[in-house]
Amino acid sequence: MTATLPYRRVLLKASGEALMGDQHFGIDVSVVDRIASDIAEARRLGVEVGVVIGGGNIFRGVAVASKGGDRVTGDHMGMLATVINSLALRTSLVKIGVDAVVLSAIAMPELCESFSQRQATAYMDQGKVVIFAGGTGNPFFTTDSAAALRAAEIGADALFKGTQVDGVYSADPKKDPSATRFERIAHAEVINRGLSIMDTAAIALARENNIPIIVYSIHEKGGFGEILRGGGRCTVVADD
Ligand SMILES: Nc1ncnc2c1ncn2[C@@H]1O[C@H](COP(=O)(O)OP(=O)(O)OP(=O)(O)O)[C@@H](O)[C@H]1O
Numbered sequence: 333m334t335a336t337l338p339y340r341r342v343l344l345k346a347s348g349e350a351l352m353g354d355q356h357f358g359i360d361v362s363v364v365d366r367i368a369s370d371i372a373e374a375r376r377l378g379v380e381v382g383v384v385i386g387g388g389n390i391f392r393g394v395a396v397a398s399k400g401g402d403r404v405t406g407d408h409m410g411m412l413a414t415v416i417n418s419l420a421l422r423t424s425l426v427k428i429g430v431d432a433v434v435l436s437a438i439a440m441p442e443l444c445e446s447f448s449q450r451q452a453t454a455y456m457d458q459g460k461v462v463i464f465a466g467g468t469g470n471p472f473f474t475t476d477s478a479a480a481l482r483a484a485e486i487g488a489d490a491l492f493k494g495t496q497v498d499g500v501y502s503a504d505p506k507k508d509p510s511a512t513r514f515e516r517i518a519h520a521e522v523i524n525r526g527l528s529i530m531d532t533a534a535i536a537l538a539r540e541n542n543i544p545i546i547v548y549s550i551h552e553k554g555g556f557g558e559i560l561r562g563g564g565r566c567t568v569v570a571d572d
């Protein structure tokens with residue numbers, strides 16, 4: 333029953349780094365399975381779910397650029413990393429009976445379908461979980477921006493950022509133990525205070541399209557479902 337739930341259609345930005353689990357690199361399948369079970373719970377609630385996964389567990393373009401390499405090629409490699417993660421998530425979802433499809437911003441027809449807004453919304457209307465791979469398809473962006481873009485394109489009621497921390501803090505809580513968590517904060521304030529929970533382009537795009545951002549810990553089993561039911565621990569980034 334979606335009638336009593338705050339959101340009917342959401343875009344989940346799942347942390348790539350989280351997929352590593354306790355490893356230093358790559359994919360811990362048990363973590364992907366757990367994220368898939370949280371998405372399955374959302375579907376059981378009747379919420380339509382689109383997903384963008386980061387690539388930080390495998391590759392980030394800045395890693396190449398910081399060593400004097402070509403940034404654009406590095407970003408291409410980072411976008412390919414998001415395709416690998418997307419295929420892993422689809423596998424975990426299908427394994428537990430959730431209908432899921434990967435749409436890539438970079439054409440690779442042997443592996444998955446190519447992204448189009450029309451196809452994505454058609455699949456979501458049918459109740460499929462749509463995993464958006466390949467970021468925006470362009471270098472110099474991040475998967476946070478891809479998530480805000482896809483959220484706007486599919487008409488999402490909210491953008492969920494499932495990350496390493498349980499909300500937006502007054503400073504990076506991993507560096508400053510005295511940082512305090514916001515229950516609610518405006519998009520503009522996140523940008524003006526320079527709170528780097530997401531890149532500025534992503535927050536600005538969400539703001540322009542009136543999309544609230546819900547920041548929560550992706551490590552909290554069942555946390556996604558709890559917030560979808562109107563509870564849970566998170567920060568809501570929204571203009572009043
Ligand atoms: N003001 C802040 N409030 C909360 N977290 C912050 C803040 N400033 C910086 N951070 C940091 O931002 C991190 C999340 O950023 P980032 O998007 O890079 O990670 P991610 O969700 O794991 O993404 P990726 O998919 O790229 O791996 C948190 O782990 C946290 O340490």
Ligand SMILES: O=c1ccn([C@@H]2O[C@H](COP(=O)(O)O)[C@@H](O)[C@H]2O)c(=O)[nH]1
Pocket residue numbers: 348385386387388391392393394406407408409410411412413414466467468469470471472473474475476477478
């Ligand atoms: O639109 C996009 C999205 C991502 N990239 C590259 O991929 C990596 C991984 O994404 P994260 O958001 O950092 O997890 C990113 O560092 C970029 O190199 C891109 O070029 N364009």
